[in-house]
Amino acid sequence: MKLTRRLAPRRLAPLCLSPRYLSLPIVAAFAVSDVGVASAQPGMTPPGSVPPSSAPPPASPGPAGPYAPDPYGPPPAPSGPYAPAPAPYYGPPMPQVQPPTERSGYHIGFSGGIGAMESDAGEFACAGCDAVAGTFDLHVGKMLSGKLALQGELWFQGQNLEADGRASINQMMFTAAAQYWLHPRFWLKAGLGVANLTLSFDNGFQQENESLGTGTAFHVAAGFEIIHSRRFSLDALIKTGAGSYSDRDETVSATSFNLGVNWY
Secondary structure, eight states, rough: HHHHHHHHHHHHHHHOOOHHHHHHHHHHHHHHHHHHHHSSSOOOOOOOOOOOTSSSOEEEEETSSSSOOOOTTTOOOOSSSSSSOEEEEOOOOOOOOOOOOOOOOOEEEEEEEEEEEEETOOOOOBTOOOOEEEEEEEEEEEEEESEEEEEEEEEEEEEESSSTSEEEEEEEEEEEEEEEESSSSSSEEEEEEEEEEEEEEEOOOSEEEEEEEEEEEEEEEEEEEEEEESSSSEEEEEEEEEEEEETTTTEEEEEEEEEEEEEE
């Protein structure tokens, strides 16, 4: 018994008074106190918790992408391997260039028709036939603008004086004329130049021509283009003119209705 009493204090005393064992309760106390202080400090968020003022988490991506489709807008385009191919892009159509309707450059044309001739000294009567005159004109010119042309013109008129056609009176006019289009299809013309009057007859052997005089010629005309294009026209026109012969003191006039063609 004496031995036990002596050994017990010796073994327990080092264990209780050792610094190693005395520090364990102190460390445990500080650890518990640190957790409590950290949790109680303002502005600190414990791990795994969400502060009340934070934004909500982003929505998970849907079939149309990270943003939800607008319920009032167009439906989202299908995607994936079975989505239709995008429509091909075609640029705007090229503007249609209309060809110019105004004529330009040189032109040539002719017309022919029927009418009547008369003289202030007396009408040209045809014995036994109708007094009908045939007319023909040829003109060559140049467009000075889209509406104005300058031309040189030859106009022939002839009328039989006998039923068998053995005698006729003929008038030839050489004029410089100006033609103006009041409308793309309607035009007016006026010319001034020289006129020559002849008598043609058959003496039984040959046709002879006798000049009756030379004088001043003028004429006017109005026409409408039945066919109208930039390079071609078919005209219906009325033409009238006269040759004044001072040496004969006579004026011979002619009026005719013609159909004409022109190339520009």
